[in-house]
Amino acid sequence: MTETILDIRDLAIAYRVAQGEMRAVDGASLAVPAGTITGLVGESGCGKTTLARALTRVMPGNARLAGGQALFAGRDLMTLPEAEMNRLRWREIAFVPQSAMNSLDPVYRVGTQLREVLVGRGGMDRRRARARAEELFGMVGIEPRRLGDYPHQFSGGMRQRVAIALALALGPRLVIADEPVTALDVIVQRQILDQLLELQKGLGLSVILVTHDISVVAYVCDRVAVMYAGQVVEAGDVRTVLTRPAHPYTMGLCNAFPHLDGARGVLTPIEGAPPDLLAPPPGCRFAPRCPFAVDACRRQAPPVQAIGGTHLAACHRIAEAEALRARAARVETWAAMAETVA
Amino acid sequence: MPEAMDASPGAAAGGLAGRLWRGLRLPLGDPLAVFGLMIYVLFILTAVFADQLATHDPTEILYTPDYDLAADRRPGEDGYILGTTSLGRDIWSQLVYGSRSALLIGLTAAVMVALIGTLVGLVAGYFGGWVDAVLMRLADIAFGIPFLPFVIVLSAFLEPSIWNVVLAMALVLWRDTGRVIRSQVLSLRTRAYVEAARVCGSSDLKIVFRHIAPNILPLSFLYGSIAIGWAILTEASISFLGFGDPDTISWGTMLQDAYASQALSTRAFHWFVPPGLCIILVVVAGFLVSRGYEEILFPKLKE
Amino acid sequence: MSGPRAGVPLIEAEDVAMHFRVGSALSALVGGRPALVRAVDGVSLTLMRGESVGLLGESGCGKTTMGRLLLRLLRPSAGRIRFDGEDIAALSGAGLRRFRARAQMIFQNPFEALNPRFTIAAALAEPLENAGIPRAEWAGRIERAMELVRLPDPGQFLARRPHQLSGGQLQRVVMARALLLDPDFVVADEPVSMLDVSVRAGVLNVFREVRARLGLTAIYISHDLALVRYVCERTVVMYLGRVVEDGPTEAMIEDPLHPYTRALVAAVPTPDPDQSHAPLPIGRGAPDARNPPSGCRFRDRCPLAHDRCAAEAPRPTRIGARTVYCHLHG
Numbered sequence: 001m002t003e004t005i006l007d008i009r010d011l012a013i014a015y016r017v018a019q020g021e022m023r024a025v026d027g028a029s030l031a032v033p034a035g036t037i038t039g040l041v042g043e044s045g046c047g048k049t050t051l052a053r054a055l056t057r058v059m060p061g062n063a064r065l066a067g068g069q070a071l072f073a074g075r076d077l078m079t080l081p082e083a084e085m086n087r088l089r090w091r092e093i094a095f096v097p098q099s100a101m102n103s104l105d106p107v108y109r110v111g112t113q114l115r116e117v118l119v120g121r122g123g124m125d126r127r128r129a130r131a132r133a134e135e136l137f138g139m140v141g142i143e144p145r146r147l148g149d150y151p152h153q154f155s156g157g158m159r160q161r162v163a164i165a166l167a168l169a170l171g172p173r174l175v176i177a178d179e180p181v182t183a184l185d186v187i188v189q190r191q192i193l194d195q196l197l198e199l200q201k202g203l204g205l206s207v208i209l210v211t212h213d214i215s216v217v218a219y220v221c222d223r224v225a226v227m228y229a230g231q232v233v234e235a236g237d238v239r240t241v242l243t244r245p246a247h248p249y250t251m252g253l254c255n256a257f258p259h260l261d262g263a264r265g266v267l268t269p270i271e272g273a274p275p276d277l278l279a280p281p282p283g284c285r286f287a288p289r290c291p292f293a294v295d296a297c298r299r300q301a302p303p304v305q306a307i308g309g310t311h312l313a314a315c316h317r318i319a320e321a322e323a324l325r326a327r328a329a330r331v332e333t334w335a336a337m338a339e340t341v342a
Numbered sequence: 343m344p345e346a347m348d349a350s351p352g353a354a355a356g357g358l359a360g361r362l363w364r365g366l367r368l369p370l371g372d373p374l375a376v377f378g379l380m381i382y383v384l385f386i387l388t389a390v391f392a393d394q395l396a397t398h399d400p401t402e403i404l405y406t407p408d409y410d411l412a413a414d415r416r417p418g419e420d421g422y423i424l425g426t427t428s429l430g431r432d433i434w435s436q437l438v439y440g441s442r443s444a445l446l447i448g449l450t451a452a453v454m455v456a457l458i459g460t461l462v463g464l465v466a467g468y469f470g471g472w473v474d475a476v477l478m479r480l481a482d483i484a485f486g487i488p489f490l491p492f493v494i495v496l497s498a499f500l501e502p503s504i505w506n507v508v509l510a511m512a513l514v515l516w517r518d519t520g521r522v523i524r525s526q527v528l529s530l531r532t533r534a535y536v537e538a539a540r541v542c543g544s545s546d547l548k549i550v551f552r553h554i555a556p557n558i559l560p561l562s563f564l565y566g567s568i569a570i571g572w573a574i575l576t577e578a579s580i581s582f583l584g585f586g587d588p589d590t591i592s593w594g595t596m597l598q599d600a601y602a603s604q605a606l607s608t609r610a611f612h613w614f615v616p617p618g619l620c621i622i623l624v625v626v627a628g629f630l631v632s633r634g635y636e637e638i639l640f641p642k643l644k645e
Numbered sequence: 646m647s648g649p650r651a652g653v654p655l656i657e658a659e660d661v662a663m664h665f666r667v668g669s670a671l672s673a674l675v676g677g678r679p680a681l682v683r684a685v686d687g688v689s690l691t692l693m694r695g696e697s698v699g700l701l702g703e704s705g706c707g708k709t710t711m712g713r714l715l716l717r718l719l720r721p722s723a724g725r726i727r728f729d730g731e732d733i734a735a736l737s738g739a740g741l742r743r744f745r746a747r748a749q750m751i752f753q754n755p756f757e758a759l760n761p762r763f764t765i766a767a768a769l770a771e772p773l774e775n776a777g778i779p780r781a782e783w784a785g786r787i788e789r790a791m792e793l794v795r796l797p798d799p800g801q802f803l804a805r806r807p808h809q810l811s812g813g814q815l816q817r818v819v820m821a822r823a824l825l826l827d828p829d830f831v832v833a834d835e836p837v838s839m840l841d842v843s844v845r846a847g848v849l850n851v852f853r854e855v856r857a858r859l860g861l862t863a864i865y866i867s868h869d870l871a872l873v874r875y876v877c878e879r880t881v882v883m884y885l886g887r888v889v890e891d892g893p894t895e896a897m898i899e900d901p902l903h904p905y906t907r908a909l910v911a912a913v914p915t916p917d918p919d920q921s922h923a924p925l926p927i928g929r930g931a932p933d934a935r936n937p938p939s940g941c942r943f944r945d946r947c948p949l950a951h952d953r954c955a956a957e958a959p960r961p962t963r964i965g966a967r968t969v970y971c972h973l974h975g
Contacts, residue, residue, distance in 0.1 A: 188931070242918050256845060259917075260870065268846060270844070
């Protein structure tokens, strides 16, 4: 087995809000093997973005660490002194935001912004910075002459390429990308993902890719962790998780997408909505929407169990996964939940 | 479902006053704004009950029982609360009646500025095109007019009256309100729910008044409350410069009177400090209230 | 293609164009003529009664503008749109109100499509009030529409405001509102792109079901062919303001005729971990509506472009039930 570059153990991040304290991430565990792309997939509000941001320790003022660790090369990112953390940012851990417009200052040329990172953070002299900036643009597939352009002169896809170049500027080992292709059209999305794959293979990067889209995970990721209501409910290598899901939520997600191949059957929505994190249900958090929930699910939170190899899932009925998968493929199974959750 | 139907727009339209009140959204969360509102209330009460509060007719020249002119009395002397002027008029009574003209000017100017500016902004922003172009060029012209000289020229053409100030403000000061509201409407107009209202057959008038205007009302009130202070200050300046209406008692004419009678050199502070203080108080109150509205409109300012 | 009057066109758009002037009057004065964006540039499209058509393309291809033109939310710079035989540009007064009742829209962002100040009941009452429906009928109509979009127990929603509903519920309310006046025609502009994955399927199912049940003529705007396939029998692919291919969805997926359609089909995301990673048959870069290439608009990204593509714009070629605008087929 390969070395683990990032080991997240039982991490909890809480937001102070008017109504109390909300645990956006509540006991999430995840191991990221070096040199792979790990997908972090879930719906909005499941805590995936909070988790990703927490790893860079750039969090909103009302957020706090409520427990757990995130070990990067043996050191806990959560308790590292700010000065040390600052040394890790860009050089070891880089971030690609969802909207590249947020990471680019509209009044400066992109080349200036790129060189600022290279000189200010990387300590390069101006000539080396210029050469590196051109090299980076070449790497992400943009003509170097466009370094003189302003952010608004780039299309959405090009801007995302610039954001990737910016993240790779100082040769980080771990890149955290938060929904890097969400706002893009299918064609551009695919081209950016191809670029990301090429760079990851070429540079041996470790990538955490946050997304709500299982197709994106299927296309680029080696491993995947499925999050629901602040917790990782299933993790494993992509092929296993997507073809033999063990958690009913993952089963539901896989059936909720329209495909191009196969018959134009009926999609199966997961009825209901994720729980209110201010008052999460006791027991399994997915139980209120789960067609397979039994009494134990509503009483006691299921532990994360290994199924085989690196495949993990948190479900009380893990032993029956095979049978549940067959039932989950049927529309009636989920439709029956419509009345229960309403 | 009859109770739910009460919430229909038809039912809501019946309570126009209620909707206006909700649109008003008094800034009661901010202690300073509440303080400003209290000053307003105090002055409004004074103006309303001026007849009861004043001890004398403010324009009457007062005599002692010996038929001497009761001039230059100090506060408290012979029962004159704030003393008298050098012509023997009661300063307290002038101050009390002065609140009437101040509030009259302030409030009418505020209403005019807010009303005209809001209408212009709504029409220009919503309809765009040549209507917008014409209105905004007019606003540009209004922006080019120096305000105080304009009021003086206007007073010279018309006869001196406190209404000149109101007229001048109505003619010129709608520009700021109109511009700001127009830009706000431009962004509201593109909201999906405005388009949704068009798709479901709502007329332009209905869209403007039901979906857009409620969102910009606090902005109108913000500019209205700024206009109150402006109007009072302008009236005081005009009167002080001697272009005011000599027959109307206002804080400005009081100041002018005191200045012309060299109250400063005779150290008659009781004469010019009270009207000066009143002007400052009303203007500051306007500022505090408008600040409160700003915080409603732009909650991020608080941080 | 059901309904009593199938085979009768409901919407006929003829050579429709929408040009937007960008840049201010001032910049025009200083820098010469203002840029002209040809968002829609000569689109002809006929929709039969009861037909559901996907309008497919990347952002900037003009699909949303086309949808808004068909609803008369914009007036075309050129061309004509007929709805049930009537030129919609000429409508006004009562005629326009009747059109508004018959042609509806489902918006992309349900969180913005309802006025946050109004309760759901007030939002639903607005179209009824505009159409002059007697007040006594309101409650019944609302209840029926809420049932159609499968919002169980509608009573619990009516007194709430939009922010108290989830995205899936809001989009159903938006759909219910569109259905209140028994429309003939609905334009849905990427109605699930803002929704969470788990509720998307529910909204798509409702759309498909309602459309079939009421025999609605519908346009579904999207950039994702898999979504379009789920709800539409016919697809029209647009690129830079023009139609490039038009035909039955299934045939298009099996054998895309236009090189751009080929790229779109290949780019559809699928949750299959063993899918092909072959590079897309399309050049990089984004279409620029301000400076479209001469001739065929797709030629600068087309892997099969030849001299003729730069020289002349391709004419429509009919191949069976399909129409393609490409020199490879003409």
